Amino acid sequence: MSTAAALQVEGLHKAFGKLEVLRGIDLTVGEHEVVCLIGASGSGKSTLLRCVNLLEPIQAGRITVGGSEITARNVDVDAIRRRIGIVFQSFNLFPHMSVLENVTLGPRKALRRPRREAEAEAAALLQRFGLADKRTEFPDRLSGGQQQRVAIVRALAMQPELLLLDEVTSALDPELVAEVLDVIRELAAGGMTMVIATHEMGFARDIASRICFLEAGAILEEGPPQQIFSAPREERTQQFLQRIVDAGRL
């Protein structure tokens, strides 16, 4: 059915100095698939996403997006990043720009779209995610949940073929988490291919087509959510999930 995988990671190694953070990651994500990465802090979830967006140089391995290798020499990294959206834990909105300017910066400068077109599309996206009245606000006037939704809209405005979400609810107050998760549910329902690093296990169970459990820089176990959450094969996965259950988070 699918021609080429939306994302294929092979033998990815990443180290910060002597500290090995990723030790041979292999991961294939099909089109319209939603893959959730779970695992303890420091297991390499965020680093994996940053590597896929070429924000981190890697030591070994290959990453292919939509059939073209992005880790090849002499690739145009800017052109690749235009095809891959990423949303960060701490939003990283541009504080000196209004919401509309935040969302249109990429389309206007990276895609060289005319301002009017970019603004019309941004306005439609903001409308769709209930942010129409925030267009002229600056980020510091918005709640965390609103800021994170703007950040998602900013990534969507580039019409990415792959969206990476890096613990996008971890910096939010508990009562603001739902509005952000709803946005992601809507995207999943719309067929967006996503790789999501998350600590929201209930959410991961609902939304994921596949769960990958990371441990010490490697994917220890992967499978459909029902299997991972109810019958994990690996002992480490069981221990991790037990701790989550004990903490009342699942």
Added chain:
Amino acid sequence: MAVVVVIVTRSPGWEAFKAYFLDGQIYRNSFPEILNAFWLNVKLFCVAEMFILPAALFVAVLRSLPGPVFFPLRALAIVYADLFRGIPTILVISILGFGMPALGLSWMPSSQFFWAVVALVLVYTAYVSEVYRSGIESVHPSQEAAARSLGLSRGQSLRFVILPQAVRRVIPPLLNDFIGLQKDTALVGTLGVVEAFKQAQIDQSATFNGTPYLVAATLFVLITIPLARFTDWLIARDRKRHQAGRLA
């Protein structure tokens, strides 16, 4: 303040001091001439600042270039900043103002105004580039990551995301250097260029009275105050825009 006033006015030399520095008649007489010369200071300041602001930004950007490829450019920028922040301004002005015309190269401008501007630009670009650099470094790396993740090039990230935030943050220290430059235009008098301080010196030797210096001091203060208020206004406007948020 009151204590200082009492100590000074009760001092044994106060009458002599008053006669030497606070002569109302001489103040009024020398004021027009010194004001006239002061326009040269203003001109020096404006012309120099026009070059300093972009040049300093350029030097700061050079210093923030990453990776080993740009090491020579970074090193060049560092050597330049160290050198011109280290040499006293008056020496740079003297060396360029007297030295360059003395070379006798016909294609080289011999105007001392020209060399005075060059000297001030060289010195103050070094200072101001450090101010810009601190601003650039104060912008969190996650801002660049966000910009690059949208597919913006390094240059575009710098121009649309990093620099606008950096420059806003350094406006107050930038103003400090503006004021410093405005005052240092008085050093150009050593070249024989008749600016406010030089004119005050001329008047002083003509009248054997120091009041003309007070005239020059008044003028320098008068131009500093609006500059300071203007910056306050800029900062307040920026803050308001962010806090009020909604502008149509």
